[in-house]
Amino acid sequence: MSNAYALAKEQYVALGVDTEKVLQTMEQIPVSLQCWQGDDVGGFEQAGAELTGGIQATGNYPGKARTADELRRDFEVAASLIPGKHRINLHACYAELKNKKVERDAYTIEQFSSWVDWAKEQKLGIDFNPTYFSHRLSADGFTLAHRDKGVRHFWIEHGIACRKIAAEIGRQLGKTVITNFWIPDGCKDTTVSRRNHREWLEQSLDVIFAEAIDPLLNRDAVESKLFGIGFESFTVGSHEFYLGYAASRQKIICLDAGHFHPTETIADKISSVLTFVPEILLHVSRGVRWDSDHVVILDDPTRTMMEEIVRGSYLDRVHIGMDFFDASINRIAAWVIGARSTQKSLLLALLEPQARLRQFEAENDFTSRLALLEEAKSLPFGEVWDEFCRRQNVPTGFAWMETVKRYERDVQSLRK
Numbered sequence: 001m002s003n004a005y006a007l008a009k010e011q012y013v014a015l016g017v018d019t020e021k022v023l024q025t026m027e028q029i030p031v032s033l034q035c036w037q038g039d040d041v042g043g044f045e046q047a048g049a050e051l052t053g054g055i056q057a058t059g060n061y062p063g064k065a066r067t068a069d070e071l072r073r074d075f076e077v078a079a080s081l082i083p084g085k086h087r088i089n090l091h092a093c094y095a096e097l098k099n100k101k102v103e104r105d106a107y108t109i110e111q112f113s114s115w116v117d118w119a120k121e122q123k124l125g126i127d128f129n130p131t132y133f134s135h136r137l138s139a140d141g142f143t144l145a146h147r148d149k150g151v152r153h154f155w156i157e158h159g160i161a162c163r164k165i166a167a168e169i170g171r172q173l174g175k176t177v178i179t180n181f182w183i184p185d186g187c188k189d190t191t192v193s194r195r196n197h198r199e200w201l202e203q204s205l206d207v208i209f210a211e212a213i214d215p216l217l218n219r220d221a222v223e224s225k226l227f228g229i230g231f232e233s234f235t236v237g238s239h240e241f242y243l244g245y246a247a248s249r250q251k252i253i254c255l256d257a258g259h260f261h262p263t264e265t266i267a268d269k270i271s272s273v274l275t276f277v278p279e280i281l282l283h284v285s286r287g288v289r290w291d292s293d294h295v296v297i298l299d300d301p302t303r304t305m306m307e308e309i310v311r312g313s314y315l316d317r318v319h320i321g322m323d324f325f326d327a328s329i330n331r332i333a334a335w336v337i338g339a340r341s342t343q344k345s346l347l348l349a350l351l352e353p354q355a356r357l358r359q360f361e362a363e364n365d366f367t368s369r370l371a372l373l374e375e376a377k378s379l380p381f382g383e384v385w386d387e388f389c390r391r392q393n394v395p396t397g398f399a400w401m402e403t404v405k406r407y408e409r410d411v412q413s414l415r416k
């Protein structure tokens with residue numbers, strides 16, 4: 001145990017916080033790392049597929065993964081620099097077709113077997129997402145809420161196929177898969193038939209979820225959005241839509257930090273939403289002016305979100321996943337920066353002198369509550385973070401960047 005950590009530990013003990021317990025909790029909470037940060041949401045169904053659906057990875061930093069094998073190697077480097085447990089969040093468009101022609105509505109576990117074998121070997125959990133974008137049948141902006149029954153049917157079948165794949169992954173890994181449904185559906189300009197689209201979406205989802213799946217194998221989440229690029233005036237799957245859907249069907253609601261109005265944060269939604277839905281999936285992200293999917297940093301929105309989860313004792317009902325895709329910096333570093341910042345936010349929340357604060361609150365001593373909240377901000381949390389990294393055998397501080405630089409020089413920079 002380092003001296004600095006021992007001193008920090010004492011300071012926390014004086015405020016009623018057991019850092020050893022906190023470190024144990026940190027070890028148990030996985031962060032789901034989005035595969036799509038590694039290749040700008042490209043996927044491997046076909047080379048050079050165009051990213052559509054109103055999302056954009058901007059930047060052209062060299063060295064992105066071109067194959068599933070490259071992506072897996074890159075991911076391993078990132079994972080070796082991130083403490084704690086990890087999961088990999090896969091999208092259906094990361095299917096490996098192995099020279100067969102298979103449509104998305106006919107995907108099976110076969111297209112994901114290499115991912116599963118690798119996850120087993122790496123001791124990773126897997127999360128899953130049907131892909132409702134970058135496809136000829138999503139080209140006019142609608143999928144599950146399309147006015148054409150045939151198009152809806154194709155996408156319903158894709159959703160059903162993905163739940164089956166997820167359940168099989170869950171069975172093979174012995175770890176529950178969270179399958180998240182996000183669709184881009186919407187319109188650039190004023191839309192008159194909003195009601196119809198929303199009713200189509202409700203019906204499509206009900207068909208997809210009709211078959212009950214063992215919740216130990218797979219659980220479903222639905223993700224709302226405010227708007228997409230080129231979908232500015234109407235988004236079928238709005239927050240109200242999915243909140244109602246998730247509450248009435250008891251589904252997991254996915255809250256993406258970048259999917260609300262620019263000054264609206266998700267911290268205060270957590271205890272409201274969890275009063276009515278069983279679980280939350282977080283897409284930890286950072287919108288800058290729009291849902292720009294910047295790399296997560298240790299900022300107030302992320303910190304207050306984690307505080308609410310810890311204060312509400314919701315850790316067992318919240319799944320922490322990240323969602324950003326930045327192509328302007330080293331993509332492996334982006335994973336590491338985002339994950340470590342997410343974990344630091346969680347650590348800070350766990351280190352809060354909660355018992356004291358609650359006592360002040362119960363006594364209506366709001367002066368002391370505010371004073372302690374402010375003083376807690378300068379407690380030596382960095383020492384506890386370093387200790388966490390040491391115990392998890394990952395570099396402390398900025399040292400991890402050396403590994404990224406070396407890999408960039410030896411591997412990524414050779415990709416053309």
Ligand code: RNT
Nearest residue numbers: 036055129182225256323
């Ligand atoms: C899009 C959603 C969605 C995607 C991923 C790739 O706005 O945030 O979660 O980012 O499915």
Ligand code: ZN
Nearest residue numbers: 223256283323
């Ligand atoms: Zn998201």
